[in-house]
Amino acid sequence: MCAPRALTPKLLSSVVGAALIVVATPVAAQSEARIQRLEQQISALQRAVFPGGDERFFEPEITPEVRRTGQPASPQVTTSALTDVLARLEAMETQLARLTAATEVNENALSAIDRRLNALEGSGSAPSGSFATPAPTPVSTPAPTGTIPVPDERAQLPAPPPQPTQSSPSAARVAAVEAIVKPVTGDGAEDEYTYGFRLWDAGFYPEAQQQLALYLEQHRGHRLNSRARNLLGRAFLDAGEPRAAATHFFENFQGDAQGDRAPDSLLYLSESMIALGDTRRACIALAEFGDTYPALAVGRLQGMYEGLSGRVDCN
Structure with missing residues (x-):
């Protein structure tokens, strides 16, 4: 039986490098899958926040590395490659948070517009600077209803108290009214x-x-x-x-x-x-x-x- 050989520095370096490749390869594969999933989510969110957006109008903030030949670079199983992966993940998470915030701001703005339109429609008046003003509709004067709505509010006032019965006008008043020429x-x-x-x-x-x-x-x-x-x-x-x-x-x-x-x-x-x-x-x-x-x-x-x-x- 041959005695085991002593590990020389060169042989030891080769063994460690092979072990790193074996360990890092699954990690890189998992990270790449996570990156692809986040990129798909960000693309979907961009389409919701910016309808019709594509690379013709919006330059992507995150793009894969491309070699000088124009072909995507193959993943490198090194410490620097893992660092780049983490940096890309952090950048995508930041972009995702920003797009989520933009979506919430847009939803709040639309809700505020809906509330104002509902209030203006409820009051029966058009907002200042509206796109179109409806044609005036002839309106007769209805009998008092006992309620008084006010602009932008449907508050009501109590019905006025009954008026006392008025006595017949005096002869002098009748004569004065008759003097008004029609x-x-x-x-x-x-x-x-x-x-x-x-x-x-x-x-x-x-x-x-x-x-x-x-x-x-x-x-x-x-x-x-x-x-x-x-x-x-x-x-x-x-x-x-x-x-x-x-x-x-x-x-x-x-x-x-x-x-x-x-x-x-x-x-x-x-x-x-x-x-x-x-x-x-x-x-x-x-x-x-x-x-x-x-x-x-x-x-x-x-x-x-x-x-x-x-x-x-x-x-």
Whole structure:
């Protein structure tokens, strides 16, 4: 029997190298499988976050090493190769976390947009700067319902208390009302509106209310409807009935936000809420006016807008 040979340094180095290859080969194979799985997950997540994205539009952040010949390099079973594998894994995990965070941010943004759209659709008003404004729809003035919705909110006010029965007007008042001349121009609808305006302008508020309500009932869709609804609200407000006035102001704004006097009605709605001591709803109406009619807030209605804003603390 031959005696065992002594391991020379050269022979010992060969044995250790072979052992490292045997041990490192399964580790490299497992790491490569893990890398491929993570790369597939990242590709799927990129398609969800960036629909339609591919290498024509998005340069991959992680690419396999390529030799100068253009062919992918075969894995090397060395310590430096394992270090590269760990670095690639860390980079992919970081990218995966970033893409996950981006997905959550997008989902939160979409949820916020949905909530705002639902709120605006519920209030019946279009958001400022919307893509399209629906055509105005002729709306008649319905009887007061006892509830007053406000922009961006469906809060309700209690029904107004029953009004005491009014006594018959005096002979002097009847004569004064009869002295208000009803115009006859050939345009019956405009004549009815002008007569209501003259009654309001003369301070005959109950008579103006009746005349304007009659005009709105008989001439639906007329070009002066927005002015008449706004003036009807003012006739109630000037008569000391802000709750009834608020109903007409809001219905004028809600029924046709692009009407001639819809912006005015929104400001008078705020004034009615101030008269009722409801600062919160007054501020909602002012905020809606500023968002929907920014040009009028620094133009025709600037004085009224700033005056009402100075009467309430909306901070």
